Amino acid sequence: LSSFHHQPPSSPHRHRDRSHASKRTHWHRTSLHVSRSEPTSSTDNVSFQWSKLTVPQLKSQLKDRGLPVSGKKAELVQRILEHESSTTGAERPQNSSKDAKRSAFPPPKDETEIEVVRKEVKETLSLLDGLKIGGSESNTKSNLLQDQSFSTMSSQTTTRQQAQERRMMESLKQSLKKTQQKSTDKSQKAAAEQPRKLSAQESAHAHRVQGYTEQLRLRPANDLKEELLSLRLSTKGRKPDLVHRLAEYLVSHGDEALEDGPGDIRLPELTKSTLLDDIEVPVSFAGIAKLSKTAASALQQAFGNRDEDPEPTPIQLAAIPKMFYAQQSAILHAPTGSGKTVTFLLPITETLWQEVESKEVEVRNKENGMALILLPTRELAAQVAGVATVLAPPGMVRFVPRPMNLMNCWRDEVDAGEEFEYYETSSNGERPTHEKKYKPRILVGSAKSIAVSLFGDSKMPGSPTNKPQGKELLSCVRWLVMDEVDRLLDVKKSRTDKRSRHEKPAAMLSAAVARLTMGRVQVIAASATVGRPLRRELSRVLGLHSSECPETIRGDDDTSKLRDKIKSDEKHVGRAVKIPSTVRNYVLPVDGSTAGSLLTSAAFATKSILQPAKGESCSQKKVLVVLTRNCDIKLHNALGALQHFGIRPRPQSLLDVLEADGADRLVEAHRKVSRVEGVGGKQYSNDEGEGYLLVTHEDNVRGLHLDRLDAVVVVGRPGSPDEYTHIAGRTGRAGRKGSVLNIVSFEQAAALASWTKMLGVDFMPIDESDIASVF
Numbered sequence: 001l002s003s004f005h006h007q008p009p010s011s012p013h014r015h016r017d018r019s020h021a022s023k024r025t026h027w028h029r030t031s032l033h034v035s036r037s038e039p040t041s042s043t044d045n046v047s048f049q050w051s052k053l054t055v056p057q058l059k060s061q062l063k064d065r066g067l068p069v070s071g072k073k074a075e076l077v078q079r080i081l082e083h084e085s086s087t088t089g090a091e092r093p094q095n096s097s098k099d100a101k102r103s104a105f106p107p108p109k110d111e112t113e114i115e116v117v118r119k120e121v122k123e124t125l126s127l128l129d130g131l132k133i134g135g136s137e138s139n140t141k142s143n144l145l146q147d148q149s150f151s152t153m154s155s156q157t158t159t160r161q162q163a164q165e166r167r168m169m170e171s172l173k174q175s176l177k178k179t180q181q182k183s184t185d186k187s188q189k190a191a192a193e194q195p196r197k198l199s200a201q202e203s204a205h206a207h208r209v210q211g212y213t214e215q216l217r218l219r220p221a222n223d224l225k226e227e228l229l230s231l232r233l234s235t236k237g238r239k240p241d242l243v244h245r246l247a248e249y250l251v252s253h254g255d256e257a258l259e260d261g262p263g264d265i266r267l268p269e270l271t272k273s274t275l276l277d278d279i280e281v282p283v284s285f286a287g288i289a290k291l292s293k294t295a296a297s298a299l300q301q302a303f304g305n306r307d308e309d310p311e312p313t314p315i316q317l318a319a320i321p322k323m324f325y326a327q328q329s330a331i332l333h334a335p336t337g338s339g340k341t342v343t344f345l346l347p348i349t350e351t352l353w354q355e356v357e358s359k360e361v362e363v364r365n366k367e368n369g370m371a372l373i374l375l376p377t378r379e380l381a382a383q384v385a386g387v388a389t390v391l392a393p394p395g396m397v398r399f400v401p402r403p404m405n406l407m408n409c410w411r412d413e414v415d416a417g418e419e420f421e422y423y424e425t426s427s428n429g430e431r432p433t434h435e436k437k438y439k440p441r442i443l444v445g446s447a448k449s450i451a452v453s454l455f456g457d458s459k460m461p462g463s464p465t466n467k468p469q470g471k472e473l474l475s476c477v478r479w480l481v482m483d484e485v486d487r488l489l490d491v492k493k494s495r496t497d498k499r500s501r502h503e504k505p506a507a508m509l510s511a512a513v514a515r516l517t518m519g520r521v522q523v524i525a526a527s528a529t530v531g532r533p534l535r536r537e538l539s540r541v542l543g544l545h546s547s548e549c550p551e552t553i554r555g556d557d558d559t560s561k562l563r564d565k566i567k568s569d570e571k572h573v574g575r576a577v578k579i580p581s582t583v584r585n586y587v588l589p590v591d592g593s594t595a596g597s598l599l600t601s602a603a604f605a606t607k608s609i610l611q612p613a614k615g616e617s618c619s620q621k622k623v624l625v626v627l628t629r630n631c632d633i634k635l636h637n638a639l640g641a642l643q644h645f646g647i648r649p650r651p652q653s654l655l656d657v658l659e660a661d662g663a664d665r666l667v668e669a670h671r672k673v674s675r676v677e678g679v680g681g682k683q684y685s686n687d688e689g690e691g692y693l694l695v696t697h698e699d700n701v702r703g704l705h706l707d708r709l710d711a712v713v714v715v716g717r718p719g720s721p722d723e724y725t726h727i728a729g730r731t732g733r734a735g736r737k738g739s740v741l742n743i744v745s746f747e748q749a750a751a752l753a754s755w756t757k758m759l760g761v762d763f764m765p766i767d768e769s770d771i772a773s774v775f
Ligand SMILES: Nc1ncnc2c1ncn2[C@@H]1O[C@H](COP(=O)(O)OP(=O)(O)OP(=O)(O)O)[C@@H](O)[C@H]1O
Pocket: 302, 303, 310, 311, 312, 313, 316, 334, 335, 336, 337, 338, 339, 340, 341, 342, 527, 528, 678, 679, 702, 703, 704, 705, 729, 730, 733, 734
């Protein structure tokens, strides 16, 4: 033993020499066998041999030597080596059996060995378990695991057990080898079968699926699920499954599906109008809806000229047939000033004209179907009511300027009867017109006025309209229109945004209409800014599953190329609706972000824009100044400052201009500013050449049409890119040119520039001295 005390274990050729092992009664485990017959003097070899021991074995060795057992394996080995080398040279009582035992290559304790074996067995078993070896092995395993009381046995029993265990180990290893062999055989077989070549068609298919997969992988799983739902495909599985399912569908259903990029997967089957397939490509209003005489002449007068019929805008072309003939619900998504108002009004007014002219329809009052048109502001409601009045059968449009008893809409005029005759001073004031007038069928108002009229609010003890009558009224609704729908509903931009605790008036009204009509209502929503969150919210308030949300119909703004476009590609509809290309966007950065500095710059800039051209006594420009929420400037302060600078025409508040005492006067006043009278009837004299300067707040400009507006001066940065779209969209409407001048601080100018890509516009910096020449 003493000759071996510095010898580390040799390579563990287990059981090689059974007779030898059996002689060493205190060495039980093969893993620790050391061949005394092969001593080595090389230090490296010694270290190598020690390092072949497992950590528990090394620790046990250290313990035996009274050395610390902490540290990494290398440290343990090092510690033993150091100890061994120090003890080798040192004088020590060789005869002491205790020391001999300690310094000799250690006969480890039985327990340690047993622990080691147990660990090995466990590892092998788990390996086998992973390979799912059959019943006999698992039985062995359970037997083995049950038999765990090694440490308490006598050394003899332990030896016997260890021999038995060793045999089991051997058999387990054999099985392991066999299984491994089996699996390699299998994979070799599979590999041998593989080289079947894909046909050209199959590989093209695989290639296209791969292409789509790569694009779709970038989309969030929820978007993919939404698309799958809208296709009525299963949404089960993990994201790769969803991607593959969608990619397969897209490949088998045509490439148009991804024309707009994977960001907004649009599928031909869903966007294609089945109606348009049967109709010759229409380029006139008469082609897209059966026009009444009134509408035809109004549209001709407003949008046509002597030689040509009026052309519908892309959104009118895409949406009117679906809404009029197919009575389909829709979300109209088109740029500002693209004619969405006529798009949603025409299907309603033309259906009413048909009913009026039809002899079959007996009842011509609200029970036959009402239109409820909701707008975010009173002024916009007045504007829409003005257009509707021109297009609808006389008397059918009722504007709700403030909360009121809605039943008065009918009571005021006549208590009973289908229709009645009335005299109205014709618009040019020459002689009375003798016309039939019908009972109201179209209610137009701000969502708030109508909701308070029906449900009351915290300030009113009861609702102005009798509740059962209000319910009856809502159950008669056949068309529910929400213009500027993203403003009317509480649209959460992200899933983490919190919805306000109270429902918005439009949400309450739509939910009530959907409930009372049992979903038999044609919903038309419109805005220049429509996104997924809006569709989600709309589905929610209507009580629909997201797959049943009304189809989004889009129209781009290139009216001039309309005819060619439709002929070449009927299915294509532009994806992102952006600020019209006719609008130029300028930025005037201002030193300092205080209200005072912004206002002063705005006043100077407006004065420059309104400078009369050579030969003009006064400016003919039409300018709107919009005060954003974040500039924090009060309307009266802005008006005061502009007056102080002596700007001509005199600045006026937009709302004051539109404001009038009484509903009809409001509509009238609005007509004067907006020239919505252009749709039909006479032209109100708005002194073609005369310019104006209107000032208003960001919240009030949504949807308002100010005819021939040349420029919008935006003071401060609007709240969001969507808001900017709506503000800038007051100019450059219906194909006309327009300019927007943003008066912002340097920081805000940088923030504005970050919206460039999103809005699809270039913000051009401009110097104060260049404004007069550019505008
Ligand atoms: N087919 C047409 N041809 C020419 N002009 C049209 C046509 N249809 C509508 N217009 C005119 O375009 C202008 C803008 O229309 P409208 O107010 O409906 O825009 P909008 O799409 O509702 O815009 P916003 O999103 O700002 O509310 C109006 O003056 C309208 O009379």
